[in-house]
Structure formats: C-alpha cells, structure tokens
C-alpha cells in the first residue's frame with residue numbers, strides 16, 4: 249500500500265493534479281496497485297490566509313510518505329521567492345532529492361517548433377543536480393538600496409554532491425536504452441573552480457563506465473544544439489541552474505510546457521513528482537491547461553515506486569491520446585483539462 253501526499257498548491261496546480269489522480273486511479277485499478285492519497289493545503293492561499301508557508305508539522309508528516317505529488321507554486325499576490333523557496337526548494341533540500349530527472353521527449357502527434365525534427369530526434373533525458381549550485385542561497389547583500397550596493401550569490405558544489413549525481417546519470421544512461429552516451433553540460437571555460445570539479449569528477453567516475461561514451465559541452469553551445477541537433481543527445485548531466493534553464497528549452501522542443509514532467513528523486517528517501525510548468529495564474533480555474541505533464545509526472549512516480557507496468561500503461565495512454573489529436577499540449581479550450589484527463593484515463597489499458 250503506497251501512501252502518496254498530494255500538494256496541488258497554486259494556480260493551475262489543483263486542476264492538473266486532479267487529472268493526474270484520475271489517471272493514477274485508472275492505472276492502479278488495472279494493475280492492482282494499492283495506494284492512498286492525503287491532500288495537503290499548502291500554497292499561496294494558506295500563506296495569504298495564515299502567513300504559513302510550510303509548517304514544521306507538515307514537513308514531518310511528509311517524511312512518512314512513499315512519494316509526494318505536487319502541482320505548481322507561485323501566485324501574483326505573493327512576492328517572488330516566498331513560495332518557491334518556502335515550498336518547492338525547501339522540499340527538494342529537506343528530503344535531499346538530489347536528482348531532478350527531466351525527460352525531453354517529443355511524443356508522436358505533437359508538433360515541435362523545430363523544422364525537420366521528429367520523435368526519433370527528440371528523446372533525451374536531463375539529469376539535473378537538485379540540491380547544490382546557485383540554489384543553496386549562499387551570499388548576501390551590503391548597502392542594499394544604495395548606489396554602493398553589493399550583492400553576492402555563490403554557486404556551491406561539493407565533491408560528494410557532484411559525484412553522486414554524476415554516478416546516478418551514468419547508471420541511468422546504461423539502463424535507459426542502447427544509446428550509451430552521456431554528456432556533461434557545464435561552463436568549465438569560465439567557472440574554472442566549480443566546473444573544474446565537475447569535469448574531474450565526470451572523468452574519474454567515467455572510468456568505471458567504459459561502455460558509455462562521454463562528451464562535455466558548454467551550456468551555451470548546448471542551447472544551440474538543442475535547437476539545431478537535439479538528436480545528438482541521449483543523457484545529459486548538469487548543475488542545478490543550467491538544468492533549470494535547458495529544461496525549459498527542452499520543454500519547448502518537445503512541444504510545450506504542458507507536456508514536460510519531472511521527478512525530484514532521492515533514491516533512498518522520499519521523492520516528489522511534478523509537472524515542470526508553473527502555476528500559470530492567468531489560466532487558473534478555467535480548465536484550459538494541459539494536464540499531460542501532470543499525468544506524465546504520475547507515470548514517473550509509479551516508475552520510481554517500482555510499478556513499471558502501471559507506469560508503462562500511462563505512457564501508452566498518453567501517446568495514444570496525443571496520436572488521436574485534439575489533445576492540447578499547452579492550453580486548449582475551456583473544459584479541455586478535464587476532457588484530456590478523461591480521455592487518457594479511458595485509454596489506460
């Protein structure tokens with residue numbers, strides 16, 4: 249019996265999460281997966297009502313679950329950073345979810361803005377480091393608000409943190425398919441301390457994986473190749489900040505933010521799954537947002553829980569629905585969120 253904590257949070261989060269849960273129910277019934285969900289009232293509304301972001305008691309409770317399923321955080325009435333740091337990043341750090349797994353996969357039937365590229369060209373996996381780098385919040389300000397203001401924001405990398413994500417990426421690359429190619433994306437030509445650590449660690453760990461071909465690409469060049477030759481990539485490992493940026497680009501080449509899912513994984517602890525899109529406040533409550541990413545996040549969750557058959561069934565259902573057409577990959581007409589969820593749930597077989 250899996251116990252899943254559900255945090256729909258803000259904006260379109262609750263609507264897309266509802267569809268994800270619908271598809272989870274369908275897959276669980278077909279494949280005999282037993283689970284229960286408990287929903288948590290976390291997010292902008294609670295913050296605006298009570299001033300609480302992520303109470304200690306909730307954090308303690310979340311530690312007891314098998315997985316966390318999250319919608320989206322962010323609200324126009326809340327200053328930027330409060331919910332992002334207070335909920336999303338807090339959970340990633342608190343539960344040491346050091347892997348942020350983000351598949352960039354163009355499903356058949358979905359249009360990519362890249363001319364002459366198809367599903368066989370766009371199928372890669374970004375393994376983003378999720379607990380270090382620019383995200384740790386080290387640094388500070390001096391003489392704030394004056395003409396002499398100084399601000400520093402340090403990127404922090406540890407040997408242990410770098411090594412564990414690189415090792416995870418090598419292992420995953422080996423398991424994923426027959427295309428044994430892992431690219432380190434960095435900026436070692438400029439970040440000569442931090443990314444030198446990444447390069448050396450990558451080379452050392454790589455010695456243990458002689459079957460895997462490796463490359464190192466600078467992040468700016470990687471952005472160019474995502475657009476020009478995405479077929480060059482199979483598995484990518486990269487730091488927190490660059491992983492954030494290239495996966496938004498990745499979401500675009502796979503057809504839209506509405507199809508891109510991600511997992512925040514602690515292989516030995518509590519992992520959290522989410523669509524990578526934000527709360528999209530302007531679409532909230534209209535039933536327009538595509539739930540495909542949120543549904544794909546459920547697929548990733550089942551996979552991580554060890555329910556590979558149920559996960560594969562969701563993947564097939566998503567692909568079948570998209571192939572039929574009429575499934576929005578960003579936003580659709582009002583009501584299409586629910587219709588898409590119904591359609592995919594019905595196709596789970």
Ligand code: IPM
Pocket residue numbers: 332333336337492524
């Ligand atoms: C993401 C988001 C977050 C990040 C924000 C909301 C803190 O952009 O999940 O990619 O930067 O990681």
Ligand code: MN
Pocket residue numbers: 492493496
């Ligand atoms: Mn992002």
